[in-house]
Amino acid sequence: MAKTKLAKSPWMLHYDGSSCNGCDIEVLACTTPRYDIERFGIINTGDPFQADILLITGGVNFQSESVIKQIYTQMPDPKVVVAVGICACTGGVFKDCYNIKGGIDTVIPVDVYVPGCAARPQAIIDGVVKALEILQQKREAYAAHRRQGKA
Amino acid sequence: MQAIGVILYLVLAPVVGALLDGIDRKVSARMQGRQGPPLLQPFYDLGKLFTKQMLAVNSVQMLLNLSYLIFLAVAGSLLFAGEDLLMSLFMLSTADMFLVMGASSDSSPFSTLGAGREMIQIMAYEPMTLLLAVGFYLATGSFQAGDIVSQPVSAVVTMPGFLLGLLFIMNIKLRKSPFDLSTSHHAHQEIVKGLTTEMAGPTLAVMSIAEYYEMTMMLGLVGLFFVNSSPVSWPLAVLACLAAFFLETLWDNASARVKWRTVLDGCWVVTLLTGGLNGLILMLVR
Numbered sequence: 001m002a003k004t005k006l007a008k009s010p011w012m013l014h015y016d017g018s019s020c021n022g023c024d025i026e027v028l029a030c031t032t033p034r035y036d037i038e039r040f041g042i043i044n045t046g047d048p049f050q051a052d053i054l055l056i057t058g059g060v061n062f063q064s065e066s067v068i069k070q071i072y073t074q075m076p077d078p079k080v081v082v083a084v085g086i087c088a089c090t091g092g093v094f095k096d097c098y099n100i101k102g103g104i105d106t107v108i109p110v111d112v113y114v115p116g117c118a119a120r121p122q123a124i125i126d127g128v129v130k131a132l133e134i135l136q137q138k139r140e141a142y143a144a145h146r147r148q149g150k151a
Numbered sequence: 152m153q154a155i156g157v158i159l160y161l162v163l164a165p166v167v168g169a170l171l172d173g174i175d176r177k178v179s180a181r182m183q184g185r186q187g188p189p190l191l192q193p194f195y196d197l198g199k200l201f202t203k204q205m206l207a208v209n210s211v212q213m214l215l216n217l218s219y220l221i222f223l224a225v226a227g228s229l230l231f232a233g234e235d236l237l238m239s240l241f242m243l244s245t246a247d248m249f250l251v252m253g254a255s256s257d258s259s260p261f262s263t264l265g266a267g268r269e270m271i272q273i274m275a276y277e278p279m280t281l282l283l284a285v286g287f288y289l290a291t292g293s294f295q296a297g298d299i300v301s302q303p304v305s306a307v308v309t310m311p312g313f314l315l316g317l318l319f320i321m322n323i324k325l326r327k328s329p330f331d332l333s334t335s336h337h338a339h340q341e342i343v344k345g346l347t348t349e350m351a352g353p354t355l356a357v358m359s360i361a362e363y364y365e366m367t368m369m370l371g372l373v374g375l376f377f378v379n380s381s382p383v384s385w386p387l388a389v390l391a392c393l394a395a396f397f398l399e400t401l402w403d404n405a406s407a408r409v410k411w412r413t414v415l416d417g418c419w420v421v422t423l424l425t426g427g428l429n430g431l432i433l434m435l436v437r
């Protein structure tokens with residue numbers, strides 16, 4: 001595995017857009033001994049200032065919209081967004097509800113979509129590891145950008 | 152000799168601290184039945200933090216964090232140069248004030264709360280650190296770390312109480328449960344990340360390096376109890392430091408965070424019972 005090329009220290013911020021909590025519980029299951037997401041160096045932090053990965057469960061409603069935008073802008077570059085569960089991807093079964101705007105990509109750019117209802121821990125970890133690759137690309141692009149800016 | 156001690160400390164302390172942190176995370180994971188991150192994870196974390204965007208919430212926070220780092224480096228250098236222990240311990244608490252100022256300089260209510268809690272923690276551990284210096288003076292007749300380590304018998308023989316007290320408050324200094332009120336290494340604290348809430352990227356990296364200096368210095372203090380004039384005592388002291396560190400990790404994993412009142416009362420009572428009593432005995436037999 002090209003593990004050396006992957007981002008080695010991704011810190012994750014989990015936000016619940018309007019999830020039914022099914023996906024949230026699966027996200028928490030990723031940190032348990034059985035799945036142990038920390039073996040990839042991933043820390044489940046609660047602080048957008050220190051996070052690299054924004055993991056969102058549930059669709060966007062009119063109340064969570066501004067919050068999602070805010071935490072996304074509070075995260076320093078480079079950063080990636082993972083939408084977990086079909087609600088976060090498209091709005092899912094709640095799509096046509098009067099209060100739901102739709103998937104996460106209706107407010108911020110999403111890098112990885114993890115389908116499932118609820119998304120299984122294996123799928124979530126798989127999605128996060130995919131996100132790591134994208135994070136690494138973004139990191140290189142960001143570093144190149146910075147070098148150009150300084151030169 | 153002094154210069155070598157200082158240079159070695161300045162260069163190696165962050166490396167040793169980060170390695171110990173890696174060991175701590177690995178051992179903690181194993182205690183919880185998990186595989187845990189790679190041993191060098193803290194280095195990866197630092198590397199990443201330095202490449203992140205500099206999201207400064209104001210212009211002074213980085214400066215205050217750098218002051219925190221520098222004061223801790225100087226405090227540790229004094230100890231490892233064999234200089235005045237009292238001075239070194241004073242520097243240690245001065246350094247912490249910079250962190251408190253850095254955290255209260257931003258607008259986040261969480262870091263302000265964290266800063267307040269950090270001050271309570273300072274209040275809790277401060278009596279023990281001061282008593283510690285007095286204890287070394289009573290036991291060896293000198294405040295100079297250099298004189299303390301050249302005694303014929305290790306200090307631990309005459310001042311075991313102080314060692315216990317130090318191990319107790321070291322838990323606060325290493326930011327471990329049950330005393331990790333102001334900020335915690337673990338996720339999901341009730342006040343987000345406490346005083347580091349608005350520290351992003353490089354600012355947080357500076358703060359972590361400072362913590363590594365502090366960690367190494369605290370273990371240096373433990374080592375001070377064991378080193379004596381014979382060279383055999385040095386490896387013994389290192390072993391003692393590692394054992395102390397393991398005990399702190401064990402305690403961290405076996406306990407939940409307590410309220411600030413318990414921290415304050417607990418630390419002061421333990422300080423009185425260990426350092427106070429031991430000091431009294433030392434004064435009487437002198």
Ligand code: SF4
Pocket residue numbers: 018019020021022023024057058084085086087088092093116117118119
């Ligand atoms: S995808 Fe299913 S489990 Fe997940 S939040 Fe939506 S409804 Fe709940």
